Amino acid sequence: MNTSIDTLLQRPDIWRIGQLPSTTRTAISTGYTALDQALPDHGWEQGALTEVLSNEQGIGELSLLMPALRQVSQSGKGIVLVAPPFIPFPQAWAAQGINLQQLVMVRARENDQLWAMEQAVRAGSCGMIIGWAANQRGLGLNYQALRRLHVAAAAGGSTLILYRPLRAADEASPAPTRVTVCAHSGYLQVRLIKRRASLMSTELRLPIYPAHWARSRNETSETDRTDSNALAAHQAKFNLLPFSGTPRPLQRHALRG
Amino acid sequence: MLWIALTLPELSLQIAERGSAASQPLVITSGPDTRPTVFAANQSARLAGIHSGMAIASARTLANDIRVVQRQTEFEHDAVHNFACWASQFTPNVTLKQDEGLLLEVESTLRLHGGLGALLNKLKMGTDQLGYHVECGVAPTPLPAWLFAKAREQGLRIRACTNVNELETRTAQLPLTLFDWPQETLRKLSALGITRIADCLALPADGFSKRFGPDLWLDLQRLLGRLPDPRAYFVLPETYLARTEFGFEVNDAMALLFPLQRLLSEMEGFLRGRGAGVVECRLLLEHSGKQSSTITIRVAKPERNTDRLIRLAREHLNKAQLPATVLALSIQVDRLLPLIETSASWLPDPRQQADSWYQLLDKLSARLGSDNVYRLQAVDEHRPEQAWKSVGVSDKWKTISQNHYAQTTRPRPLFLLPSPRKLLLDDDMPLCHGRIDLLAGPERIETGWWDGQPVMRDYYVGRNPYGETLWLYRDLHAAGNWHLHGYFA
Numbered sequence: 045m046n047t048s049i050d051t052l053l054q055r056p057d058i059w060r061i062g063q064l065p066s067t068t069r070t071a072i073s074t075g076y077t078a079l080d081q082a083l084p085d086h087g088w089e090q091g092a093l094t095e096v097l098s099n100e101q102g103i104g105e106l107s108l109l110m111p112a113l114r115q116v117s118q119s120g121k122g123i124v125l126v127a128p129p130f131i132p133f134p135q136a137w138a139a140q141g142i143n144l145q146q147l148v149m150v151r152a153r154e155n156d157q158l159w160a161m162e163q164a165v166r167a168g169s170c171g172m173i174i175g176w177a178a179n180q181r182g183l184g185l186n187y188q189a190l191r192r193l194h195v196a197a198a199a200g201g202s203t204l205i206l207y208r209p210l211r212a213a214d215e216a217s218p219a220p221t222r223v224t225v226c227a228h229s230g231y232l233q234v235r236l237i238k239r240r241a242s243l244m245s246t247e248l249r250l251p252i253y254p255a256h257w258a259r260s261r262n263e264t265s266e267t268d269r270t271d272s273n274a275l276a277a278h279q280a281k282f283n284l285l286p287f288s289g290t291p292r293p294l295q296r297h298a299l300r301g
Numbered sequence: 302m303l304w305i306a307l308t309l310p311e312l313s314l315q316i317a318e319r320g321s322a323a324s325q326p327l328v329i330t331s332g333p334d335t336r337p338t339v340f341a342a343n344q345s346a347r348l349a350g351i352h353s354g355m356a357i358a359s360a361r362t363l364a365n366d367i368r369v370v371q372r373q374t375e376f377e378h379d380a381v382h383n384f385a386c387w388a389s390q391f392t393p394n395v396t397l398k399q400d401e402g403l404l405l406e407v408e409s410t411l412r413l414h415g416g417l418g419a420l421l422n423k424l425k426m427g428t429d430q431l432g433y434h435v436e437c438g439v440a441p442t443p444l445p446a447w448l449f450a451k452a453r454e455q456g457l458r459i460r461a462c463t464n465v466n467e468l469e470t471r472t473a474q475l476p477l478t479l480f481d482w483p484q485e486t487l488r489k490l491s492a493l494g495i496t497r498i499a500d501c502l503a504l505p506a507d508g509f510s511k512r513f514g515p516d517l518w519l520d521l522q523r524l525l526g527r528l529p530d531p532r533a534y535f536v537l538p539e540t541y542l543a544r545t546e547f548g549f550e551v552n553d554a555m556a557l558l559f560p561l562q563r564l565l566s567e568m569e570g571f572l573r574g575r576g577a578g579v580v581e582c583r584l585l586l587e588h589s590g591k592q593s594s595t596i597t598i599r600v601a602k603p604e605r606n607t608d609r610l611i612r613l614a615r616e617h618l619n620k621a622q623l624p625a626t627v628l629a630l631s632i633q634v635d636r637l638l639p640l641i642e643t644s645a646s647w648l649p650d651p652r653q654q655a656d657s658w659y660q661l662l663d664k665l666s667a668r669l670g671s672d673n674v675y676r677l678q679a680v681d682e683h684r685p686e687q688a689w690k691s692v693g694v695s696d697k698w699k700t701i702s703q704n705h706y707a708q709t710t711r712p713r714p715l716f717l718l719p720s721p722r723k724l725l726l727d728d729d730m731p732l733c734h735g736r737i738d739l740l741a742g743p744e745r746i747e748t749g750w751w752d753g754q755p756v757m758r759d760y761y762v763g764r765n766p767y768g769e770t771l772w773l774y775r776d777l778h779a780a781g782n783w784h785l786h787g788y789f790a
Contacts, residue, residue: 227768
């Protein structure tokens with residue numbers, strides 16, 4: 045009986061809870077201290093598939109990777125985005141310290157997306173590969189496909205991040221690290237639903253946006269909306285919203301009453 | 302010259318045992334079918350009291366769960382052959398000693414492997430990985446190296462000898478039985494009280510030759526390095542075939558990985574010796590009932606790394622439907638391709654890395670079309686739609702100073718919609734999965750009369766009830782129209 049358990053433990057995709065992370069694995073720091081501490085390798089693991097699960101767009105799911113992408117870019121390595129759902133706005137990426145020359149986008153049909161991701165991770169010359177599987181409806185990203193990607197990542201030693209819809213959390217996945225992200229009063233709530241060496245899932249809140257964007261007005265406005273003065277109250281807020289810390293003067297054209 | 306002898310003691314047992322990690326009492330039988338006798342017994346069988354020469358029937362009475370395997374000398378022959386293939390990674394000069402072991406001439410490759418100690422360590426670890434147990438003997442000539450290894454098999458403690466002048470003293474006390482001389486001669490010698498090499502050497506040369514034949518005397522001279530002892534070197538084959546028989550039935554495809562790992566690492570040694578890799582490797586599974594099935598592993602570029610091949614094999618075995626239990630496994634390679642391994646340098650070679658980056662881009666554009674693999678360049682322009690352009694990977698790149706963007710304090714979203722999306726309104730307020738709260742703004746972006754696409758917009762940062770942070774604008778040309786233009790992803 046013991047021997048069969050031992051054989052099972054030989055498998056690279058099975059590990060014991062509490063097993064110390066191997067020193068041979070390397071990772072790229074996420075740039076968020078709390079997240080680094082929660083991840084067994086203190087960063088996004090290299091040579092592995094990592095899943096980021098979310099249903100929303102624009103909650104900071106990409107900003108989560110930005111510090112790591114910046115490091116990759118500054119080390120002179122390339123970044124490949126496979127089928128990004130929108131146009132990566134060059135001004136914003138460059139402002140984050142990403143070298144646009146080394147940022148390559150791949151547009152592909154669904155079945156070619158997997159192929160492209162696999163090639164990119166296998167080549168080993170990319171620092172990070174990000175794929176969006178959220179819009180893959182026809183082609184199911186089944187366990188085999190994910191495993192293939194994970195194996196390719198291990199062979200190439202690149203970091204592969206895959207964005208998937210939240211419902212994928214219920215499906216088995218070979219990815220050693222899986223996080224779900226959602227918005228929570230202006231913060232990005234990151235929940236580590238799977239990671240090496242730990243059974244417990246952990247929740248973290250990361251500040252993604254400037255502090256003055258963080259306070260969400262939705263909670264307060266819930267009550268306001270029932271109020272007949274809601275609109276007025278809402279409009280009143282408009283002009284008091286600065287881009288950077290300092291308030292800007294009122295502008296007349298903001299909204300006509 | 303420096304020779305390392307590798308002997309495989311009780312090879313027939315080792316062959317039968319390397320197919321699985323578990324150890325159970327095992328005996329190898331030989332002799333006529335009517336009355337087979339124990340040829341060799343492993344540790345746990347010996348503990349039960351089984352010894353060689355015993356009839357198999359009496360062995361069974363001592364231990365009823367013993368596994369009995371018929372000795373097949375051709376397997377031993379093949380095993381030594383493949384072992385020689387594996388050893389060719391350490392030196393091109395490998396000599397095969399029929400069905401018993403190998404002699405490696407390592408003087409010329411000693412520095413490559415970091416000295417004798419390091420080389421012996423590598424051999425030890427390598428053979429462990431293959432599931433073989435070997436004894437080593439080291440000497441400046443082949444024959445004493447072999448005798449040293451044989452002596453170690455018998456439990457004698459022998460150190461490596463590297464000086465040819467020490468050979469005489471170092472071999473003096475070795476028993477003559479280590480030589481593969483005829484039994485008859487050995488018996489005669491021992492009857493005369495001559496049991497050690499020193500005893501022989503003390504005898505007059507011509508008398509010894511006359512009485513026991515000149516060959517024995519020549520052997521003694523070769524032993525001391527006084528006569529040349531040329532050996533024919535093993536020639537590596539052009540194809541590769543390795544087989545392992547389990548001796549029991551394997552039901553689970555994943556259980557094949559363990560023996561496969563051993564076969565593949567043996568093959569890796571061979572491929573290293575050949576400086577080659579494989580692109581296709583066939584696994585032949587022999588099932589009970591004389592059936593067989595084949596699994597073909599293909600790789601894009603020549604490969605020899607065991608870990609990578611085993612990973613592929615795992616995928617194949619994972620989905621394989623075994624028609625019946627497996628009795629034996631073999632790997633077969635018909636075509637070897639040259640493989641230039643990347644340098645195992647500690648520092649990465651940046652040029653190599655850059656090469657593979659461009660190779661990757663080439664490969665992607667080749668299949669997906671060059672339009673579909675692109676980079677985005679920022680354009681000095683205030684209107685978001687015109688502020689970027691797509692540039693092919695092989696097109697010229699105009700570098701804009703990175704500082705140019707860092708100084709921009711205006712918020713720009715990481716994701717821009719290909720074209721602004723008109724938002725529904727509720728009481729003049731934009732809706733996107735519910736009411737949008739405006740967090741920052743407005744930022745006026747206007748004019749563009751010079752190319753006929755004028756804009757006048759007030760951009761805001763907003764957040765909807767889902768927590769999505771949006772970049773949206775109010776169109777001042779068509780007052781009251783709100784558009785979503787990007788996501789602060």
